[in-house]
Amino acid sequence: MTVQVGFLGAGLIATYHAQSLRASGADVRWGGVFDPDRDRAERFAAASGAALCRSEDEVLERCDAVYVCTWTSEHPRLVEAAARRGRAVFCEKPLAIDLPLARRMTAAVEEAGVINQVGLVLRHSPTFGLVKALAADPASGRPMSIVFRDDQYLPVQGMYGSTWRGEVDKAGAGTLLEHSIHDLDVLEWILGPITSVSARSASFHGIDGIEDSVAVVMAFASGAVGTLVSVWHDVLERPSLRRVELLCERVHVTLENDWWGPVEWLVTGNGTPTRLERDDLVAEARRRGAPWATRTPPSSRRWRPACRPGPGSALRCGPTWWSMPSTARPRLAVSPSSRRRPDTPEGCSVAAAHARDSQAWAMGAAAHGPATPSGRRSSSCCGTTPVPVA
Numbered sequence: 071m072t073v074q075v076g077f078l079g080a081g082l083i084a085t086y087h088a089q090s091l092r093a094s095g096a097d098v099r100w101g102g103v104f105d106p107d108r109d110r111a112e113r114f115a116a117a118s119g120a121a122l123c124r125s126e127d128e129v130l131e132r133c134d135a136v137y138v139c140t141w142t143s144e145h146p147r148l149v150e151a152a153a154r155r156g157r158a159v160f161c162e163k164p165l166a167i168d169l170p171l172a173r174r175m176t177a178a179v180e181e182a183g184v185i186n187q188v189g190l191v192l193r194h195s196p197t198f199g200l201v202k203a204l205a206a207d208p209a210s211g212r213p214m215s216i217v218f219r220d221d222q223y224l225p226v227q228g229m230y231g232s233t234w235r236g237e238v239d240k241a242g243a244g245t246l247l248e249h250s251i252h253d254l255d256v257l258e259w260i261l262g263p264i265t266s267v268s269a270r271s272a273s274f275h276g277i278d279g280i281e282d283s284v285a286v287v288m289a290f291a292s293g294a295v296g297t298l299v300s301v302w303h304d305v306l307e308r309p310s311l312r313r314v315e316l317l318c319e320r321v322h323v324t325l326e327n328d329w330w331g332p333v334e335w336l337v338t339g340n341g342t343p344t345r346l347e348r349d350d351l352v353a354e355a356r357r358r359g360a361p362w363a364t365r366t367p368p369s370s371r372r373w374r375p376a377c378r379p380g381p382g383s384a385l386r387c388g389p390t391w392w393s394m395p396s397t398a399r400p401r402l403a404v405s406p407s408s409r410r411r412p413d414t415p416e417g418c419s420v421a422a423a424h425a426r427d428s429q430a431w432a433m434g435a436a437a438h439g440p441a442t443p444s445g446r447r448s449s450s451c452c453g454t455t456p457v458p459v460a
């Protein structure tokens with residue numbers, strides 16, 4: 071069945087999604103695009119062939135499925151409008167600038183019963199798929215600890231060129247919410263629910279409400295512990311990069327780079343580490359039960375992003391929304407268990423709503439100072455509104 075796809079927002083990520091869709095060969099037609107930045111919308115329409123629409127409503131009228139690719143503060147209103155019309159909706163991460171709004175969106179899509187997904191793409195990365203498989207392998211023993219570092223240049227510059235990421239009313243917060251929501255998502259995807267968090271944050275750029283350096287200490291329900299360091303710096307020559315070190319009882323795993331590795335691991339009883347990247351890594355991830363790990367062909371180069379590319383990495387091409395197996399799709403929906411226990415991390419979705427909760431814990435913990443004497447904070451602050459951190 072041909073799906074009529076609409077776009078709300080015609081910036082960097084909308085262009086990426088449209089290119090990925092075209093490259094995927096999915097049976098789609100362009101339903102239209104709207105962006106209040108007329109120039110961007112025109113360039114997107116000219117490059118993609120999508121109809122240029124005069125309003126959000128016109129896009130929703132013309133499509134079966136819509137990509138919500140605006141800055142974050144616009145997501146809730148647009149997702150709710152799409153759900154009301156019964157449109158399938160893909161919403162970019164983070165869902166919203168605060169937790170109550172994210173939950174309202176979740177309720178809206180659940181009530182409407184529409185297909186939905188949020189753009190937490192790291193679950194489709196072969197590297198993270200392989201690390202998850204290694205963590206789950208009984209031969210590895212129990213996961214004990216994870217050290218996760220994520221850094222990116224402050225994305226109001228370079229290829230992002232998006233001033234809204236420096237405006238708290240549009241972005242909600244800084245590196246932890248806008249960027250490391252991906253990390254919190256894969257951390258729980260790999261190691262299970264986080265049950266307590268404490269954190270410290272700082273703002274070197276001095277942008278009100280936009281933290282740019284955060285250190286989080288986490289405890290997982292499994293008993294494992296971990297740290298996440300998330301930084302927005304000014305090294306424009308450096309692409310956005312992650313580095314992860316996982317220690318299980320009988321295996322040591324390191325991951326460099328988000329998508330193609332290398333991933334290296336050393337197993338008890340075998341003195342030679344295995345180190346894989348690119349096609350070999352994809353093959354191993356698939357062999358170990360991550361069938362969604364694919365070497366997706368590069369996206370079509372027929373048009374360039376409507377925004378100006380700058381130094382640093384180009385966005386990598388990932389799988390499209392409907393090429394993903396349903397089990398691997400992070401959805402907007404909060405799981406049924408979370409409706410039963412909305413104030414517990416176990417009850418939260420593995421998707422953005424949960425990652426947003428974790429952000430709330432982290433910000434709350436940072437604002438309230440040291441954790442309890444045991445070094446753990448209660449997870450019951452799941453619904454806390456993020457507290458600005460000095």
Ligand SMILES: NC(=O)c1ccc[n+]([C@@H]2O[C@H](COP(=O)([O-])OP(=O)(O)OC[C@H]3O[C@@H](n4cnc5c(N)ncnc54)[C@H](O)[C@@H]3O)[C@@H](O)[C@H]2O)c1
Binds near residue numbers: 084142163
């Ligand atoms: N999943 C990922 O890896 C990933 C990567 C980059 C960005 N994102 C997310 O995607 C979203 C957009 O980011 P971007 O980098 O494309 O930003 P961008 O600045 O390049 O584009 C955002 C566009 O939204 C438009 N817009 C604002 N309000 C609108 C409305 N009501 N209707 C239609 N268009 C509207 C703006 O004019 C702008 O052109 C953000 O939520 C961001 O966090 C996700």
